[in-house]
Each structure stands twice: as structure tokens, then as C-alpha cells.
Amino acid sequence: MTNEEMYKMYQNGDTFQKIADVCGISKQAVHQRMVLYERKVYGIRGKRKQRLLIDKIVxxxxxxxxxxxxxxxxxxMCKKVYGYATGNTDKFKSFITGEHDSHFKLEHIxxxxxxxxxxxxxTFAER
Structure with missing residues (x-):
């Protein structure tokens, strides 16, 4: 069964467990395929909140x-720019979305x- 067929079953209200039983795989594998298929088709990265933020990039x-x-x-991307993992990406988000003119170091730019x-x-041309 293709990912598209499984996604249609899911859209029609079937549970991951029911789809898994039909396909002969685990429900976790079905969930993973649904997530990847949705990302591929709709261009979504993980959570929809992430997609909304990307649409705001100026x-x-x-x-x-x-x-x-x-x-x-x-x-x-924040990790690549700063060179280390940071739990707080608010400053970076506000910079790329143009919410306020934050102080961004030249080395980070x-x-x-x-x-x-x-x-x-x-990179910084307005869209």
C-alpha cells in the first residue's frame, strides 16, 4: 500500500492501528509515514506553527x-548561525520576520x- 493510499484512509477517519493492521506494519510506522507524506505534499516542516512562521519571513x-x-x-538554522544549540530562538525569529530591529552581530549575519x-x-532582499 502506498503512502498516498494510507493517507486517504487516515483522512477518511481510519485510525493508525486500523491502517497498520491492513498494511501489516506497526502503528508507529504508519504515523511516521503520515507525517512525512504530509510534509512532502503540503511543504510542512513538523508543526504547522513552523509553517506559519516561515510565511512571515521578510x-x-x-x-x-x-x-x-x-x-x-x-x-x-539558529544553531548553525550562532554555532551552538540555543533553547531560545525568539531573537532570531524576530530578526528574520522583521518584527523589530534587533541587534544582530555582523558575524552572525x-x-x-x-x-x-x-x-x-x-539574502536580505525584501520579498
């Missing part, structure tokens, strides 16, 4: 980077351009 280069790299999340793979002008 810089064209950064937005395109997220559109083209489904594996990338705000927190993983350079790293952000490296992560995106574009020069400053393309």
Missing part, C-alpha cells in the same frame, strides 16, 4: 532557503549568508 533569500530545504527548521548560500544582497 527576507527573500532566507525564505527561499526554507522553501528549498524541507529538513531545515528555525532552531536548526555573515554566518547566515553562508548557511543560505547567497551574498548579503540576495
Amino acid at each position: 527576507y527573500k533569500g532566507i525564505y527561499e532557503h526554507f522553501e528549498n530545504n524541507y529538513d531545515e527548521t528555525i532552531s536548526s 555573515k554566518r547566515l549568508c553562508e548557511v543560505v548560500g547567497k551574498p548579503f544582497e540576495e
Whole structure:
């Protein structure tokens, strides 16, 4: 059974357990396939909240980077920019969404351009 067929069963109200019984796999495997299929079809990264945040990004280069790299999340990009894992990504989120003009160090801007793979002008062009 394809992921699309399983997703249609799920949309029709079947439980993960029922789909798993039909396919002969575990319900955890069904859940994983549903999540990956939904991400592929709808371009969603994990939670829908993440998708809403990505739609708010005001810089064209950064937005395109997220559109083209489904594996990338705000927190993983934040880790690449700062060089370490940070539990609080609020400052980074507010910077890329243009909510306020936060103080962002030049070294972090350079790293952000490296992560995106574009020069400053393309990374920070308004969309």
C-alpha cells in the first residue's frame, strides 16, 4: 500500500492501528509515514506553527532557503548561525520576520549568508 493510499484512509477517519493492521506494519510506522507524506505534499516542516512562521519571513533569500530545504527548521538554522544549540530562538525569529530591529552581530549575519548560500544582497532582499 502506498503512502498516498494510507493517507486517504487516515483522512477518511481510519485510525493508525486500523491502517497498520491492513498494511501489516506497526502503528508507529504508519504515523511516521503520515507525517512525512504530509510534509512532502503540503511543504510542512513538523508543526504547522513552523509553517506559519516561515510565511512571515521578510527576507527573500532566507525564505527561499526554507522553501528549498524541507529538513531545515528555525532552531536548526539558529544553531548553525550562532554555532551552538540555543533553547531560545525568539531573537532570531524576530530578526528574520522583521518584527523589530534587533541587534544582530555582523558575524552572525555573515554566518547566515553562508548557511543560505547567497551574498548579503540576495539574502536580505525584501520579498
